[in-house]
Amino acid sequence: MKVTVKDVEHIAGLSRLTIPESEMEKFTEQFNQILNYADILEKIDTEGIEPTPYVLPISNAFREDVPQPGVTHEEALENAPAVYNDGFKVPRVIE
Amino acid sequence: MTNYITVIGLEVHAELKTKTKAFCSCSTEFGSLPNTHVCPVCLGMPGALPVLNKQVVEFAIRTGLALGCDIQKFNKFDRKNYFYPDLAKNYQISQFDQPICLGGHIDIEIDGVPKRLGITRIHMEEDAGKLNHSGATISTSDFSSVDYNRAGVPLLEIVSEPDMRSAEEARAYMEQLKAILEYIDVCDCKMQEGSLRCDANISIMPEGAKEFGTRAEIKNLNSFRALVRAIEYEVERQKAILEDGGHVVQETRTWDEANGVTLSMRSKEEAHDYRYFPEPDLVPVEIDDAWIERVRGELPELPAQRLERLVEKHGLPKYDASLIVATKAMADYFDAACANSKDDKAVSNWLLGDVSAYLNAENITIEQFPVKPENLGELVTLIKDGVLSSKLAKKVFAEMLKADKTPKQLVKELGLEQVSDEGAIAAIVDEVLAENPQSVADYKAGKDKAIGFLVGQVMKKSRGKANPGMVNKLLKEKMQ
Numbered sequence A: 001m002k003v004t005v006k007d008v009e010h011i012a013g014l015s016r017l018t019i020p021e022s023e024m025e026k027f028t029e030q031f032n033q034i035l036n037y038a039d040i041l042e043k044i045d046t047e048g049i050e051p052t053p054y055v056l057p058i059s060n061a062f063r064e065d066v067p068q069p070g071v072t073h074e075e076a077l078e079n080a081p082a083v084y085n086d087g088f089k090v091p092r093v094i095e
Numbered sequence B: 001m002t003n004y005i006t007v008i009g010l011e012v013h014a015e016l017k018t019k020t021k022a023f024c025s026c027s028t029e030f031g032s033l034p035n036t037h038v039c040p041v042c043l044g045m046p047g048a049l050p051v052l053n054k055q056v057v058e059f060a061i062r063t064g065l066a067l068g069c070d071i072q073k074f075n076k077f078d079r080k081n082y083f084y085p086d087l088a089k090n091y092q093i094s095q096f097d098q099p100i101c102l103g104g105h106i107d108i109e110i111d112g113v114p115k116r117l118g119i120t121r122i123h124m125e126e127d128a129g130k131l132n133h134s135g136a137t138i139s140t141s142d143f144s145s146v147d148y149n150r151a152g153v154p155l156l157e158i159v160s161e162p163d164m165r166s167a168e169e170a171r172a173y174m175e176q177l178k179a180i181l182e183y184i185d186v187c188d189c190k191m192q193e194g195s196l197r198c199d200a201n202i203s204i205m206p207e208g209a210k211e212f213g214t215r216a217e218i219k220n221l222n223s224f225r226a227l228v229r230a231i232e233y234e235v236e237r238q239k240a241i242l243e244d245g246g247h248v249v250q251e252t253r254t255w256d257e258a259n260g261v262t263l264s265m266r267s268k269e270e271a272h273d274y275r276y277f278p279e280p281d282l283v284p285v286e287i288d289d290a291w292i293e294r295v296r297g298e299l300p301e302l303p304a305q306r307l308e309r310l311v312e313k314h315g316l317p318k319y320d321a322s323l324i325v326a327t328k329a330m331a332d333y334f335d336a337a338c339a340n341s342k343d344d345k346a347v348s349n350w351l352l353g354d355v356s357a358y359l360n361a362e363n364i365t366i367e368q369f370p371v372k373p374e375n376l377g378e379l380v381t382l383i384k385d386g387v388l389s390s391k392l393a394k395k396v397f398a399e400m401l402k403a404d405k406t407p408k409q410l411v412k413e414l415g416l417e418q419v420s421d422e423g424a425i426a427a428i429v430d431e432v433l434a435e436n437p438q439s440v441a442d443y444k445a446g447k448d449k450a451i452g453f454l455v456g457q458v459m460k461k462s463r464g465k466a467n468p469g470m471v472n473k474l475l476k477e478k479m480q
C-alpha cells in the first residue's frame, strides 16, 4: 500500500472534493493501482532520454503584445453569484 | 550574550511593462474600473486557452542579461495549484523546476566597500487578481470583492541567494535592482502601487555556526523603509526567542506598517502543497543564441556604466554621481540639462541641492518637476558666463518654478542682467568710495576685511546686478 485512506482524504481536501466515506476504500485502491502501474514504468531503462513534458513537435507559439478588447464589465460579472463594489463578491477567506 | 549573524534573502516580484497580459490580449493598464480588462482566459472560463505574449520572454531575457544570468534555452511553464479567489482558474501559471534565468548577481557598495550578492534564479509567471476587503483588514471583513484586472499581468520573480547580512545590504540590493529594472525599461518599479514587490527570508544564527537558522518569510514590504524596518524588527524578535531558549518557527509573516511589527499569517501547511505539474495548455519556449545575442546587443546603458560615464566624462565626484544615477529619470534629466549647459558639475549641484529640496518639499518626483532640463542647463550657463550672480540665479530659479519660461526671458523681464560694463561699475565704485572714507582708510591701514563692506555697498547700489569679480577688482585698483 503506497497510499493510505489518510492520503486520499488529504488530496481530496487540496482539490476541494468531497469523497463519500463509503467510497474511500475504493478510491484508495484505485490510487494504488495507478501508482503500481507507475512502478512498472519506472523499471524501463530511460538512461540518456530527455524528459518529455510535451509530446507535440511545436514550440514558440507566441502572441504579439497588442491589446484586444475582452468582455465588458457587465458581461464579466454576469456569472458572479453576487457583486460588490464592481467586483466578484466572495466570502472572507483567510489563507 | 551571544553575537548573532543575520542572513537575508529577497524574493522580488516585478510586474512587466507589457501592454497586454502574459497569456491573453487584455490591457495591463493600472487604475481602471474593476473587471474591465478581462476576458475568458484571465477569468478562467472553461475551454479558454492561453497564448504567451512574446514580449514577456523578451523582457525576461533582457533582465537576465542585465543581471549577469545564464539564459536557459528550453523553457516550459508549470501550474501551481491553489484555491484562493484571487485566481479564477485555481492555479497560477508559473515556472517551477526550469526557470528562464539561472545564476547572476548584483553589485552593491556600502561606505566604499563593494560586495557582490548572488541571484539564484528568475522565472516568468502571472500575477493574481486583487481582493478588496469590505472592512479595514481581512480579519474584520465579512466578505471581499475580487477585481481580475491584474490577474494574468506578467511578473518576473527574482530570487536572491541568502547573501545579505544586514538591513542596509538588503536595501542596497533592492535599490540597485530597482535602478537596473528601470534602466532596462522592463518595469515601472512603483513599490507603492505594487508593480515592484518584495518578500524577505530572514534568519539569524550564532556567530561561528555552520548552518543557517530557521527562517521566517516576511510579506507586504511595499517600500524601502518597510523593508529595513521589518528586517530590524524580525532580527530582534528572533534574537529574543533564541535568548529565551526557544525555537524560531518556519512560517510566513506579514509586515504591519502601522504598528511596526511582523505578524504570523498562521497558514495551514496544506496551503503550500502546490502540486506543480507542466502546463498542458502551452507549448515550450525555445530560445536560441541568435535571440539572446540580439537582446544583448540592444541592452541600454546600465546604472554602473552610467555612473562611470558621469565620473569620467562629466567629472562628477563618485558619491554625487551615485545619487544621480539611482533614479533613471534623474539621470536622464541630468543628461538633458548638460546638453544645454557649459558646467556639468554645476548642473549636478543644482539637481542635488535646490532641485532635490524642491522635490522633497512638494513630495513629487523628477518626472513631475516643472522646470525643463534645457532651462536648468541655460540657467547654469548664465552663471558660468557671468550674466547672473549665484544669488540672482536663485531668484530666477524661483520664477522658473512658477512659470514655464526660459532663464534668459526671466532675466530680461525681471531686469536682472548682471552689469559687467566696466564703465558703469566704476561709476558706482567711485560713489561708494566717496561715501565711505572711514572704510577706505581702514583698508589702506591694512584691514583687509573692510573691502567686504565696500563690495556689499556697491552690490546694493547696483541692486545685485554688478559682476562681483569686477567690483572687487575695481575697488582694489582704486584704493591702491
Ligand SMILES: [Zn+2]
Residues within 6 Å of the ligand: A070, B021, B024, B025, B026, B037, B038, B039, B040, B041, B042, B043, B152
Ligand atoms: Zn484576459
